[in-house]
Amino acid sequence: xxxxxxxxxxxxxxxxxxxxxxxxxxxxxxxxxxxxxxxxxxxxxxxxxxxxxxxxxxxxxxxxxxxxxxxxxxxxxxxxxxxxxxxxxxxxxxxxxxxxxxxxxxxxxxxxxxxxxxxxxxxxxxxxxxxxxxxxxxxxxxxxxxxx
Numbered sequence: 001x002x003x004x005x006x007x008x009x010x011x012x013x014x015x016x017x018x019x020x021x022x023x024x025x026x027x028x029x030x031x032x033x034x035x036x037x038x039x040x041x042x043x044x045x046x047x048x049x050x051x052x053x054x055x056x057x058x059x060x061x062x063x064x065x066x067x068x069x070x071x072x073x074x075x076x077x078x079x080x081x082x083x084x085x086x087x088x089x090x091x092x093x094x095x096x097x098x099x100x101x102x103x104x105x106x107x108x109x110x111x112x113x114x115x116x117x118x119x120x121x122x123x124x125x126x127x128x129x130x131x132x133x134x135x136x137x138x139x140x141x142x143x144x145x146x147x148x
Contacts (some may be wrong), residue, residue: 001100002033003086003093006042006072010079014072019137021046021070030086032066032096035075036108039144040074043107045066045088054110054132056103059092066096066103068110069133073141111145114138118147 007029014020021029021044031042047064049055057065074080096103117130133139142148 001097003088004031004033004042005010005029005081005084006031006084007079007081010072010074017137017140019070019135019139020072021067021137026041028081030088032051032103033080034104034107036104036111037041041071041107041111042074042080043071046070056106058096058099059089062093066107068107069135070137071107071110072137073144075144088114099101111138115147118142122147 029044034041043066049065049127054068121129
């Protein structure tokens, strides 16, 4: 598990994608980089987390944690900023590190559920898409997820 930031190159590429979280260059979101089946994902750590099963609360005092719905696929290494190294509270970092396996399993299930929903909706467009994925940032990475 790595703590990083997404690069300005990433934000330029996905500029018009409203579900990708961007606070600008001065206050970028800290992300953790997770690898699943040979593919890298960036999951943002955010405060004021909307507690759902698609989030992982890592600091109840600040209501912060990982938001799986805002995760993105990292298709190029230079989409991760290698010049800056973010810091979070030591207690929160240890909590995330200790739960790394659990986080990876939950995120893997989230991605699998998202893919199933896209395939189900594509197979039968009369079935509405699951509202759980309505604001999901993975919608911009269907090709990378093998859904196109």
